[in-house]
Amino acid sequence: MTPAAEATANHRNGSVVQAAADWVADLGSLAIDGIVALGNISLFALRTFGWLFARMPRRETLLPAFYQIGVLSLPVIALTGTFIGMVLAVQSYSQFKMLHLETRLGAVINMSLVRELGPVLAATMLAGRVGSAMAAELGTMRVTEQIDALSAMGANPIQYLVVPRFLGCLVLIPTLTIMADFMGVCGGFFYSVVVLDIDRLHYWQNSQLFIGVFDVFGGVFKSLFFGAAIALISCHRGFHCSPGAEGVGRAATGAFVNSFVVILIIDLILGILLDRIYYTLWPEAGKLF
Amino acid sequence: MVAVNRQYASDEELLVEVEGLNVLFGRQHVLRDINLVIPRGQTLAVIGESGCGKTVLMKSIIGLVRPTSGKVCFDHRELVRLGDKDLSQLRTRFGFVFQMAALFDSMTIGQNVAFPLKQHTSKSPAEVEKIVLARLAEVGLPPSVVHKKPAELSGGMRKRVGLARALALDPEIILYDEPTTGLDPIMSDVINELILRARKRYPVTSIVVTHDMHTARKVADRVVMLFPASRLRPDEPQMIFDGPPTELDSTADSRVSQFVKGEAGERLMEMHERGEIEVSEPDE
Numbered sequence: 362m363t364p365a366a367e368a369t370a371n372h373r374n375g376s377v378v379q380a381a382a383d384w385v386a387d388l389g390s391l392a393i394d395g396i397v398a399l400g401n402i403s404l405f406a407l408r409t410f411g412w413l414f415a416r417m418p419r420r421e422t423l424l425p426a427f428y429q430i431g432v433l434s435l436p437v438i439a440l441t442g443t444f445i446g447m448v449l450a451v452q453s454y455s456q457f458k459m460l461h462l463e464t465r466l467g468a469v470i471n472m473s474l475v476r477e478l479g480p481v482l483a484a485t486m487l488a489g490r491v492g493s494a495m496a497a498e499l500g501t502m503r504v505t506e507q508i509d510a511l512s513a514m515g516a517n518p519i520q521y522l523v524v525p526r527f528l529g530c531l532v533l534i535p536t537l538t539i540m541a542d543f544m545g546v547c548g549g550f551f552y553s554v555v556v557l558d559i560d561r562l563h564y565w566q567n568s569q570l571f572i573g574v575f576d577v578f579g580g581v582f583k584s585l586f587f588g589a590a591i592a593l594i595s596c597h598r599g600f601h602c603s604p605g606a607e608g609v610g611r612a613a614t615g616a617f618v619n620s621f622v623v624i625l626i627i628d629l630i631l632g633i634l635l636d637r638i639y640y641t642l643w644p645e646a647g648k649l650f
Numbered sequence: 651m652v653a654v655n656r657q658y659a660s661d662e663e664l665l666v667e668v669e670g671l672n673v674l675f676g677r678q679h680v681l682r683d684i685n686l687v688i689p690r691g692q693t694l695a696v697i698g699e700s701g702c703g704k705t706v707l708m709k710s711i712i713g714l715v716r717p718t719s720g721k722v723c724f725d726h727r728e729l730v731r732l733g734d735k736d737l738s739q740l741r742t743r744f745g746f747v748f749q750m751a752a753l754f755d756s757m758t759i760g761q762n763v764a765f766p767l768k769q770h771t772s773k774s775p776a777e778v779e780k781i782v783l784a785r786l787a788e789v790g791l792p793p794s795v796v797h798k799k800p801a802e803l804s805g806g807m808r809k810r811v812g813l814a815r816a817l818a819l820d821p822e823i824i825l826y827d828e829p830t831t832g833l834d835p836i837m838s839d840v841i842n843e844l845i846l847r848a849r850k851r852y853p854v855t856s857i858v859v860t861h862d863m864h865t866a867r868k869v870a871d872r873v874v875m876l877f878p879a880s881r882l883r884p885d886e887p888q889m890i891f892d893g894p895p896t897e898l899d900s901t902a903d904s905r906v907s908q909f910v911k912g913e914a915g916e917r918l919m920e921m922h923e924r925g926e927i928e929v930s931e932p933d934e
Contacts, residue, residue: 506752509714513746513825514766514815515738 405519405597409527412520422525430491430529434537438486442541445478446470446548454557463553464563468571470549475572479542480580481628484587486541487534488620492595495526496616499599500609508600518600527592534588535581542580575642579635583628590623663689664726665823665855666711671720673706680706682879682888684720690822693849693856695870695895697863699909702876703888704859705749708825711857712744713737724823742770745816745824745854749831751808753800759786759811760796766818785814788851789844806837813844823855824848830862838862845869863910867895875906881920 449470457463499522502508511518553559595616602612666688673681680703688694696704709715710722713729722729724740732740753762763782767773773781783793789810800808809829816824826845830838842865848854849869860866866873875891882888891898891906898910 502754505750505755506748507754509709510746510748510752510754512714512738513712513741513744513748514769515741516765516769517734517738 401601402593402597405523405600406593408519409523409593409596412517412524413527416520418520418525418528422521423528426525426529427533429494430487430526431533431536434487434490434533435540437490438483438537438541439544441482441486442474442479442544443548445482445541446474446545446550447552449473449478449545450549450552450557454553463557463559465567466553466557466559467549467564467568470553471546471568471572472576474545474549475542475577475580477580477628477632479545480538480584480587481624483538483541484534484584484591484624485621487530487537487588488591488595488617488624491530492591492616492620493613495592495595496599496602497609497613499596500602500612503600503602504604504609523592523596523600526596527589530588530592531585534584534591538581538584542577575639579631579639582635583631586627586631587624590627591620594620594623665690665724666857667721667723667726668707668711669721669723671707671710671722672718673703673710673715674718679879681710681876682882684876684888686874686889688855688857690855691853693845693858693869693871695858695860695866695873696876697861697866697873697891697909698876699861699878702878704861704876705827707876708827708857708859712741712746712825742766742819743822745819745821747809747812747816747824747826747829749828751800751805751812753808753811753815755800757799758796759791759798759800759803762800762811763815763818766815770819781818782814785817786811788817788847789814790840806833806840809833809837809841810844813841813848817848817852820852821854823857826856826858826860828860828862829858830860830865838865841865842868863898863912867898870895873898875909877905 450466453466453469454463457466457469499508502522508518508522511521550564553564554561598612598616598619602608664687666686668684668686671681671684671686672679684707686707696707698704706715710717711724713722713732716730725743727740729737729740753759754765757765760779760782763785764778767778767781771778782796786793786795791807791810791814795803795807795811800811803811813829829841829845833841845856845858845865846869849856856869858865858869871894873891873893873895874889876888877886877890879888890903891901893901898906901907901910
């Protein structure tokens with residue numbers, strides 16, 4: 362090999378090594394950023410819990426948050442629940458009809474709703490409607506120095522801004538979930554019984570037979586974690602919003618996307634956990650014979 | 651004139667002490683080894699070009715920015731050693747007038763001014779209302795603004811509401827962050843007069859961050875000038891002037907005199923050399 366060719370080969374090898382090193386460095390940097398973000402949000406959550414137990418927020422900060430989170434979310438969550446109930450009926454009917462099991466639709470629709478779709482959809486709608494709005498509002502407050510102004514006046518921003526929103530999401534998401542469940546059950550019933558002409562009595566009997574209190578409780582229990590996650594993630598995104606209109610936009614979008622991903626992760630973990638608890642408490646429940 | 655902190659008779663006179671303060675944002679060194687003492691009753695103007703760290707210095711003094719190293723003491727208490735509750739309590743002795751007023755836009759003007767009173771006192775609603783109206787009157791605003799939202803007011807009015815809110819708890823020290831920026835010359839002078847009036851009425855210490863030389867000359871007993879740390883040599887101090895406003899014109903430091911006169915001078919060539927701007931050649 363000529364010296365020139367050797368130099369070219371060495372250069373090429375060097376470039377490959379350099380590219381690999383850059384890739385490892387980027388990966389490392391990404392991992393560090395992830396760990397830092399996790400640490401940040403954990404500290405933020407700890408401070409929120411600290412203020413939650415140290416001093417209850419005032420009524421005038423709590424009530425507007427409850428109104429925004431609970432009352433104003435009610436119509437959209439009720440509407441979502443109703444349509445999901447009806448869609449489940451539409452999608453399942455033909456398969457069940459082929460097996461002549463259409464009266465079992467009530468069990469399938471209602472079980473899916475109370476265990477999974479009601480809590481997850483209520484949380485998703487809450488993340489979209491309230492989470493993004495909270496991140497945008499707090500982000501704007503950060504950008505316009507209103508959060509600094511709160512601190513400068515001796516008020517703690519976490520206690521004043523985050524705790525009422527956190528409590529609002531935590532306390533009201535179970536009621537919103539129950540509303541989504543209820544409207545879903547009504548929607549499913551309406552489409553199955555009124556439109557598809559399934560026998561009303563058998564529809565309800567099958568529902569009662571297959572769905573227990575534990576299923577409803579499991580869904581509502583999961584929603585508590587969804588509500589806490591939505592509030593913490595959205596408020597954290599707002600508090601750490603980068604300057605400008607773009608920063609606020611990113612905070613709002615990020616709040617929804619991150620909340621949604623975390624909702625799905627929590628849903629899986631709690632789903633497995635609740636399933637284990639269920640079969641530990643009622644070991645005979647899953648046996649066919 | 652190189653930075654010199656004047657010697658004061660006793661420690662009791664000192665309200666703010668900054669010692670070896672360094673603030674870094676990521677790798678960016680914003681404040682470098684700042685030493686500053688502010689006695690009670692003084693009005694200090696902090697001047698310097700945009701991005702030199704004036705606001706960061708002021709936010710460090712109230713504990714909104716945590717020092718990377720060094721000490722910031724208020725009334726002989728080091729801020730970083732205070733817990734959340736003690737720091738919140740200490741901040742009730744401060745008034746902060748923000749650059750864009752930072753009024754809470756979800757509240758009315760009355761609620762904004764009443765906010766610190768409701769947070770830290772147990773006064774009745776009638777007493778709070780009386781104080782709110784008095785503070786608004788002090789800054790020349792009529793009672794009719796009480797029910798308006800911040801968005802319904804002009805920039806000058808919002809700044810005055812910000813000042814009324816800062817005065818609500820009779821603070822010992824008021825921090826003004828660029829109080830006249832974005833205002834017309836008349837409204838700027840109104841704000842300057844209000845700063846002077848606040849000092850006459852209360853025995854208050856003031857720190858005014860500004861790049862408006864008219865404000866600095868009019869309201870300050872002492873002027874400190876900061877220079878951007880990124881453009882300094884490692885051995886140069888960041889505080890390039892510390893003295894009474896009357897000495898600003900006689901300083902030998904060209905960076906100070908150019909700033910005071912508003913001349914770009916070498917800065918223009920420096921920016922040209924860095925490729926930040928193009929300087930047109932004079933016509934032959």
